[in-house]
Amino acid sequence: MITRDIGAFVSRARTLAHDFGPPTARGAFLVAPDGFRLAAESARDNRYMAEHDGFDAARASDEHRALHRALAQVVPTICFPGDPDAPDGLFPNNVFATGQGRYIVGRMRHAVRQREAARADIRAFFGGVLDYAEIDLSDQVHPCELTGALVIDRARGIGWCGLSERCDDIGAQLMHEAFGLRATLLFDLAPGEYHTNVVLAVLAGRAALVCPRGFADPAVVDALVSLYAPHAILLSEAEHAAFAGNAIALSHQVAWMSEGAGAALSPATRQALADADFEVRTVPLTAIEAAGGSLRCCVGELF
Secondary structure (H helix, E strand, O other): OEEOOHHHHHHHHHOOOOOOOOOOOOEEEEEOOOOOOOOHHHHOOOOOOOOHHHOOHHHHHHHHHHHHHHHOOOOOEEEEOOOOOOOOOOOHHHOEEEEOOEEEEOEOOOHHHHHHHHOHHHHHHHHHHOOOEEEEOOOOOOOEOHHHHEEEEOOOOEEEEEEEOOEOHHHHHHHHHHHOOOEEEEEEEOOOOOOHHHOEEEEOOOEEEEOHHHEOOHHHHHHHHHHHOOOEEEOOHHHHHOOOOOOEEOOOOEEEEEHHHHHHOOHHHHHHHHHOOOEEEEEOOHHHHOOOOOHHHHOEEEO
């Protein structure tokens, strides 16, 4: 099922057991922020990006190495070199993603990011080293920026796909099929939002961090609350602005987010995460966040 009908989606999702696959990844991959700078094309529809003088390449590189070290304590984590001609390349989850025995290459909206999909070394790693089958969506015309646009509950095999300039309805259909999902809900993001994973995180299939202002239709927020209760956690505007919604669980007990996001969490949000059996761990990412994404954007998952 792939639908805009919220009621039908919720009814279908309620019937699905947590048996689609592992709720968290067995490994992670990163791409180093080589050539870190403002990508003017991307800035046209990413309001979170800083101006030129807000970019500090050396500091971003230091932060990224610290992120690699931190994640490697939880799951095996590899890092590919960056491409100086692809300044957004440190956000690889938009371009490459994995599923059961497959890897998927997304279609990026902007030309500056489309070149990332052509990287032979990353494709060779997935196809040659891991022996994953390839599903290449990069040559068709419909934008589908993978797990930036599509937040996946890997336990139940359901997707939450926010439509914007970065993903249209046909791109969403292609991703739904590529990931082999059981049910996907299509909805519009609020004006000014570019990716779903900035306003929603599903943590290990049992909790959700939700930024209500990021959704055009409040009924989508209600659906999230109904499916993830009692661990549907609504974030404040301050938490949203600090990228608290851009979090990820790479294991059953740890929710990762940036240090700035962690500092913005209210006591109630921290308690709600603890009630869901999540420890919050953070990494300083102030320099990287100038590029309009945060910790989850940096992390590709290996399933």
